[in-house]
Amino acid sequence: MLLGIDLGTGSAKALLLDIDGTVINEASSSYPVQAPHPGWAESNPVDWWLAVAVAVRKVVEDREHQVRAIALSGQMHGVVLADSLGKPLHSAILWADTRSTQMLNAYQSLDVSTRKRLGNPITVGMAGTTLLWLREHQPHIYAEARWVLQPKDWLRLQLTGEVATEPSDASGTLLYDVVSDDWAWDALEALELRSDWLPTIVPSSAIAGYLTTTASEHLGLPVRLPVIAGAADTAAAALGNGLVEPGLVQLTIGTAAQIITIRSQPILDPQGYTHLYRAAVPNQWYTLAAMQNAGLALEWVRTILGLSWQQVYQDAFTIPPGCEGLTFLPYLTGERTPHLDPNARGAWVGLGLHHTRAHLMRAALEGVAFSLKQGIQALEATGVALTELRLAGGGTLEEDWQQLLADVLRVPLYTTTVVAASARGAALLAGIGIGVYKDAQATVNLTPTPTLAASPNLEESVLLEAWRRYQNLYPQLKNKSQKSRENG
Structure with a gap:
């Protein structure tokens, strides 16, 4: 069986998938989103960690030794600043946060070629603009942080002790060159943003680490389970559907x-x-x-x-x-x-x-x-x-x-009758990562056939x-x- 974990904005979902594509079980556990000021949207990553354990234990029940691999999906654009051990130094700033509106000017001042290669509109709520805000308003935390991570990448660090990201989440940061498929080093330099805290980029279906003893005890799963890098929630949902x-x-x-x-x-x-x-x-x-x-x-x-x-x-x-x-x-x-x-x-x-x-x-x-x-x-x-x-x-x-x-x-x-598509997509990535499926194309036949719901009347x-x-x-x-x- 394959375990997909989706770290959403307001809840963590876990889905247990048989290798034939049958959903065995699903569960979720919610957590709050705080708005300490108008336009702000934050979460405490510790709440994520606790909720994931609740959802995973619910979904696995007594099947823990049948789980062969884990993969993650998660909300995009957020920022978690962490120390070298993965401890969060600040509340996670989420995609819905608009505090960085004044930082858009810095991006607009980039040369046209650089902005074009970012592949995305310059908008608030992205990691790049949030980091500019943190540099100006929280300089001590900005300087102290060892890693800047997307939400699911922070979660994977807790599971494996390893730091990484993958292209689908990296490309939603306004720090990524979608043409060359790497961090946008020239944009980082022009914006005078740190580059030393960006994680290595690995393929979405790559094994990014193995479940540590601490994490296995927290989730109730066997130690050393392979943990696949996973994907951003929308990318995972596309695969899941x-x-x-x-x-x-x-x-x-x-x-x-x-x-x-x-x-x-x-x-x-x-x-x-x-x-x-x-x-x-x-x-x-x-x-x-x-x-x-x-x-x-x-x-x-x-x-x-x-x-x-x-x-x-x-x-x-x-x-x-x-x-x-x-x-x-x-x-x-x-x-x-x-x-x-x-x-x-x-x-x-x-x-x-x-x-x-x-x-x-x-x-x-x-x-x-x-x-x-x-x-x-x-x-x-x-x-x-x-x-x-x-x-x-x-x-x-x-x-x-x-x-x-x-x-x-x-x-x-x-x-389609697909449930929890992002978590399902993550589970499919877990199967690709350990070789259960040859590639993404091999998973298409596992998805229910879409049926006509409505035509223009x-x-x-x-x-x-x-x-x-x-x-x-x-x-x-x-x-x-x-x-x-x-x-x-």
């Missing part, structure tokens, strides 16, 4: 939303709206449109309206498409694709006395769907030909919601006016906000 061939496109809706497609070449976005990362598979990359406010925005709206999720779907879909003139912008935490604006904010616009709570909820669902449509347009602008879309994540299960997505996005939607014209309102609203509000500050 069978996205190995270039050309397939997948939409994942969770707290945020990601639309990804696998590529055999590092194709850069000339507009800089989408991200380009290394995949978990050698010689592959993936283009990603990242929308920060998907399930996050819907959960916020549901909560302030006092609705259960059952009521959300019962009430919202009694309202006609277009919500009788009401439009919702979901940008509660700023937005990445396509606006790259950490200061963007949400709004309901067009409210009238005829609007009800159900209208507000329906408008929120449409607003999130429209934001995904903008993400797809940004993806298509990089040369992606979209004919169908695979759905993943817990935020795409409701049939009426699937139908709305199909009507807005104008493509057939397919679902409404005529495009029915939602066209609502779509136009949505497209125009962000630039109008941004212009008004800028003029207000200028006159302020």
